[in-house]
Amino acid sequence: MKGGKRLRILCGELERCALFADVGCDHGYCSEYMLKHGLCREAFISDISAKSLKKAETLLAAYIEAGRVRSAAAAGLDKTDPSAELVLIAGMGGEEIVHILKEGFLPPKLVLQPMKNAEKVRAFLLANGYRLVRDYTFFAEGKFYDLIKAYKEAGAPAYTREMLEFGRDNILSPSEDFCKKLERDIACAETWAENAKEGREALEARIARLKELYDETCRRLSGDR
Ligand SMILES: C[S@@+](CC[C@H](N)C(=O)[O-])C[C@H]1O[C@@H](n2cnc3c(N)ncnc32)[C@H](O)[C@@H]1O
Numbered sequence: 001m002k003g004g005k006r007l008r009i010l011c012g013e014l015e016r017c018a019l020f021a022d023v024g025c026d027h028g029y030c031s032e033y034m035l036k037h038g039l040c041r042e043a044f045i046s047d048i049s050a051k052s053l054k055k056a057e058t059l060l061a062a063y064i065e066a067g068r069v070r071s072a073a074a075a076g077l078d079k080t081d082p083s084a085e086l087v088l089i090a091g092m093g094g095e096e097i098v099h100i101l102k103e104g105f106l107p108p109k110l111v112l113q114p115m116k117n118a119e120k121v122r123a124f125l126l127a128n129g130y131r132l133v134r135d136y137t138f139f140a141e142g143k144f145y146d147l148i149k150a151y152k153e154a155g156a157p158a159y160t161r162e163m164l165e166f167g168r169d170n171i172l173s174p175s176e177d178f179c180k181k182l183e184r185d186i187a188c189a190e191t192w193a194e195n196a197k198e199g200r201e202a203l204e205a206r207i208a209r210l211k212e213l214y215d216e217t218c219r220r221l222s223g224d225r
Pocket of ligand 1: 047049075076077089
């Protein structure tokens with residue numbers, strides 16, 4: 001498929017459905033993936049930027065002509081067909097994602113990849129009747145990303161404070177990528193603390209918490225790294 005590892009991981013989390021919607025579709029690669037692999041009958045693509053949407057419309061021109069892709073320049077879910085069963089919102093801040101869902105509708109299945117504030121996305125989903133079926137960190141193209149897949153159904157397991165902040169899968173079965181992110185965060189916080197003129201105590205408390213988490217998860221599960 002087109003795009004790098006991040007998009008491959010995102011697309012790997014997408015599921016078969018009748019109507020797939022990609023909000024903030026930009027290039028349109030994920031809809032192309034869904035259609036090409038026969039994972040959806042129809043796709044709805046939208047982007048707040050007409051210029052970005054145009055890229056996806058060009059890529060998916062044959063599907064648009066065949067009546068299998070509808071498109072709209074729109075903010076969030078404004079024009080998205082509410083019968084979409086699976087909605088992808090990727091590459092935006094967590095607050096923006098929460099805003100889009102609050103202002104729009106709550107689809108049965110979501111695949112979300114917030115660029116920051118993932119904890120706000122988790123809190124919103126849990127407060128709105130979603131079960132987070134995948135909630136993990138991965139590394140791609142030199143960056144760490146959070147991936148959250150959620151179903152609107154009962155039976156959400158309890159989330160601890162750590163799970164809310166760091167992601168449930170990361171706490172229960174930490175991956176090498178997550179542990180590398182923790183190592184990086186500890187190293188960054190240590191550098192900040194060394195150079196801090198003020199706020200050093202808060203940074204030291206943060207470092208202690210991250211180290212404790214690292215010991216409880218990464219070191220315990222995979223031996224001393
Ligand atoms: C960084 S790109 C990510 C594109 C693609 N989703 C991906 O993950 O590769 C973010 C896209 O979201 C669009 N966007 C940002 N805020 C939006 C909003 N509130 N509603 C719809 N699209 C938005 C931008 O115009 C841009 O095309």
